[in-house]
Amino acid sequence: MSLWREVWLVAGKDLRIEARSRVVLYQILPFGALVLLLFAFALDPSRGLLPRVAPGLFWIAVLLAALLAVSRAFAIEQQNDARDGLRMSGLDSSALFLGKFTAIALELLVLEVFLGVGVAVLYDVEVGSVAVLVLSALAATAGVAATGTLYGVLAAGLRVRETLVPVLLLPVVAPVMLGATRAWEAGLGGVASDGWPWVGLLALFAALYTGMGMLAFGPLLEES
Amino acid sequence: MRRATPGVADGPALLNGTLSIVLGWTALAALITLAILGLWVAPPDAVQGDAQRLMYVHVPAAWLAYLAFGVTALASVLYLWRRTRSPVWDRVAGASAELGVIFTGLCLVLGSMWGRPVWGTWWEWEARLVSTAVLFFLYVGYLALRRIPGPGRAKRCAIAALIAFVDVPIVHFSVEWWRTLHQQATVFNPDLNPEIHGTMAFTLVFGVLAFTLLYVFLLDRRYTLETLEEGREERELEQAIAERTGTAELVDAGGYTATLALRLRRARKSLPGSGGETSR
Numbered sequence: 001m002s003l004w005r006e007v008w009l010v011a012g013k014d015l016r017i018e019a020r021s022r023v024v025l026y027q028i029l030p031f032g033a034l035v036l037l038l039f040a041f042a043l044d045p046s047r048g049l050l051p052r053v054a055p056g057l058f059w060i061a062v063l064l065a066a067l068l069a070v071s072r073a074f075a076i077e078q079q080n081d082a083r084d085g086l087r088m089s090g091l092d093s094s095a096l097f098l099g100k101f102t103a104i105a106l107e108l109l110v111l112e113v114f115l116g117v118g119v120a121v122l123y124d125v126e127v128g129s130v131a132v133l134v135l136s137a138l139a140a141t142a143g144v145a146a147t148g149t150l151y152g153v154l155a156a157g158l159r160v161r162e163t164l165v166p167v168l169l170l171p172v173v174a175p176v177m178l179g180a181t182r183a184w185e186a187g188l189g190g191v192a193s194d195g196w197p198w199v200g201l202l203a204l205f206a207a208l209y210t211g212m213g214m215l216a217f218g219p220l221l222e223e224s
Numbered sequence: 225m226r227r228a229t230p231g232v233a234d235g236p237a238l239l240n241g242t243l244s245i246v247l248g249w250t251a252l253a254a255l256i257t258l259a260i261l262g263l264w265v266a267p268p269d270a271v272q273g274d275a276q277r278l279m280y281v282h283v284p285a286a287w288l289a290y291l292a293f294g295v296t297a298l299a300s301v302l303y304l305w306r307r308t309r310s311p312v313w314d315r316v317a318g319a320s321a322e323l324g325v326i327f328t329g330l331c332l333v334l335g336s337m338w339g340r341p342v343w344g345t346w347w348e349w350e351a352r353l354v355s356t357a358v359l360f361f362l363y364v365g366y367l368a369l370r371r372i373p374g375p376g377r378a379k380r381c382a383i384a385a386l387i388a389f390v391d392v393p394i395v396h397f398s399v400e401w402w403r404t405l406h407q408q409a410t411v412f413n414p415d416l417n418p419e420i421h422g423t424m425a426f427t428l429v430f431g432v433l434a435f436t437l438l439y440v441f442l443l444d445r446r447y448t449l450e451t452l453e454e455g456r457e458e459r460e461l462e463q464a465i466a467e468r469t470g471t472a473e474l475v476d477a478g479g480y481t482a483t484l485a486l487r488l489r490r491a492r493k494s495l496p497g498s499g500g501e502t503s504r
Contacts, residue, residue, distance in 0.1 A: 150387060154380055158372055167368055168384065171361040172391050175398040182402070201398055208390060216383045223376025 003098075006091045010099020015106065017076055024069065024107045032065040032115050036122055054123040055184030058115060059177055063144065065111055066104075067166050070148035073104050074156045083156060086221065093218030097149060101213065105145035112137055129192035136183035136195060139202035143176045146209035153220045176205055236312065238447045247441045254434035261427040269424075278338040280427050284435035285331040286356070291439065292324030293363065297389040300382035311454070314378040317385055318370050319446035321363050323439060328360045355399040362388040362395075 018024055039057045043049045050057075077083045086096060116137075119125060127133065151168045155161035179198040186195030239247065262280035269276030296317045303313035335353065336346045347353065366388055370381050 147387070151384075154369075154384060158374065160372060164365075164368060164372070167361075168365040171358055171365055172387060174358045175391070175394045178398050178402060197401070201394070201401075205394055208394075209387075212387065212390065216387075219379060220383060223379055 003092060003095050006095035007098040007102060010086075010091065010096055011102035011106070014073060014076070014100065014103035018103070018107065023072055024111065028065050028068045028072070028107075029111055029114055031068060032061045032111055033118055035061040035064055036115065036118050040122065050123040051125050051189075054119050054125045055188060056181045057123070058119045058184065059140070059180045061115055062108065062112055063170070063173065063177060065115075066108055066144050066148055067169065069104055069107050069111070070152045070165060070169070071162060073100055073149070074152040074161070077156065083221070093221060094214035096221065097153075097213045097217035098210075100152070101142075101145050101149045101210065104148055105141050108141045108145060109137075112141065125188050127187070128189050129187045129195065132183055132187035132192050132195035132199065136180055136187065136199045136202055139199055139206050140176050140180035140183075142206035143202055143209060144173055146206055146213050147172050147176075150209065150213045150216060150220075153217055156221075157223070176202060179205070237444075237451070238312075238316070239444045244441065244444050247437065247444070251434065251437040251441045254430075254437055258427070258431050258434045261423075261430060266423045266427045272342050275338060275341040278334055280431045281435075282331060282334040282338055283428060284431040285327045285334060287432050288435050288439050289324050289328040289331055289356075289359070291436070292320045292327060293359070293389065293392070295320040295443075296324060296363075296366075296385050300385040300389075303378060303382045304386075311378065314382065315447050315450045315454075316443070317382065318367075319443050319450060321366055321370070321385065322446060323442055325360065325363045325367060327435075327439075328356060328363070332356055332360060351399045351402065354402075355396045358395045358399070359392060362391060 036057065039061075040050060043053065077086060089096075091099075120127070147169060148165075151165050151172075155164045155168070158164060179202045183195040183198035183202065186192055186198070258280060262277050266277070266280070268274050299313040299317035299320065302308040303310070303317065332353075335356075339348060340346050366381070366384055369384050370377075
């Protein structure tokens with residue numbers, strides 16, 4: 001079986017579970033939207049602040065939702081000892097990593113589309129360069145999903161994982177938060193060309209941690 | 225001076241006892257000398273006045289932070305590499321990361337105290353400050369992970385240390401792009417032309433040396449403590465297992481049901497992870 005077929009097998013399993021349980025749709029997505037709403041309470045909308053800080057608020061909402069998505073992605077492996085199933089499936093460990101990674105990334109992308117529309121409507125922003133926005137979102141999502149999958153499996157067997165994953169993940173994705181926000185500032189109303197170096201940085205981050213994840217997932221799954 | 229030393233069964237010591245004592249006293253003497261040099265011998269800065277004297281501890285603390293995290297990363301690689309795998313590297317990584325977090329914290333606090341009179345604020349959203357703060361939290365997370373016992377802890381921690389370490393340059397450059405205000409590195413600036421001279425430069429270099437001695441001493445002490453802790457845990461576990469096997473023999477003999485129940489309860493309590501430790 002080729003690597004990509006194995007990847008799709010794992011990702012397909014996770015996405016099928018999601019399609020049936022609708023946890024992302026009914027819990028994580030409303031959570032993200034709620035965060036966007038609460039930001040408007042914190043930063044009075046009448047002062048014209050929201051459109052200016054919209055990129056940052058959007059990415060904070062995505063990161064917080066991503067924490068839940070990662071937690072969910074490994075909670076489903078917890079039930080019925082599904083992790084043992086993964087371990088004994090005979091699938092390549094880098095395929096397992098890429099599969100979990102793909103499922104989380106796709107869920108996050110769906111989330112971003114909805115939250116992006118939410119930001120556009122609620123915060124009244126103008127779209128400048130669609131290319132910068134889309135490419136930076138893709139690269140940032142890959143980075144968050146890769147680090148999230150890594151820390152997710154790292155903490156999978158531990159009883160404190162719900163509190164541990166955020167404290168591990170958030171500092172590591174700090175550059176993603178920074179890069180994605182700057183790129184979106186450039187893509188929304190700013191100078192589009194300012195965004196490209198950040199897209200490059202985000203892509204580098206994603207590539208680095210995807211590589212690390214493929215290497216480390218096997219040993220981490222064994223120990224979890 | 226009576227010191228706790230690990231027994232042979234606990235694993236090798238990092239430094240031998242005499243060397244460790246000598247190192248400790250040398251580090252103390254060096255720190256006292258540094259205080260005298262920094263506070264009285266070195267002249268006040270032409271622009272910043274006495275506030276600049278904080279540099280003699282701020283810069284060494286920053287240096288130690290990087291040294292300590294570098295050692296953690298190196299020790300983690302040595303642990304992960306099968307040919308050099310040994311609990312020694314795991315303990316070194318943990319001990320060094322703890323020191324790194326302490327000195328990063330010290331560096332941030334000292335920098336803040338220095339920033340107040342010089343920049344006029346306790347905190348400035350400036351590149352090196354922000355990346356140091358992220359560095360601090362990266363390794364606070366790592367230490368949180370280290371506290372969680374269980375099988376595979378050492379390997380898990382070694383991988384986590386590398387995930388964090390790879391992030392350090394990325395954080396550094398991304399924040400650098402974002403904003404720059406901090407004064408450029410003074411001694412190792414791109415032209416390699418030190419901008420400070422005489423006593424001030426000597427005091428700074430001496431401070432770095434004194435702090436490095438302190439680091440090596442503390443690393444050895446923390447390592448020894450870790451070794452002793454692990455040895456104690458192992459002995460407690462062995463004792464608990466022995467008690468359990470004792471009760472198992474009773475089962476074979478039949479009878480003594482009341483004693484058996486009591487002993488089982490006691491054994492269960494003393495086994496780590498089975499009694500009151502459900503929160504982990």
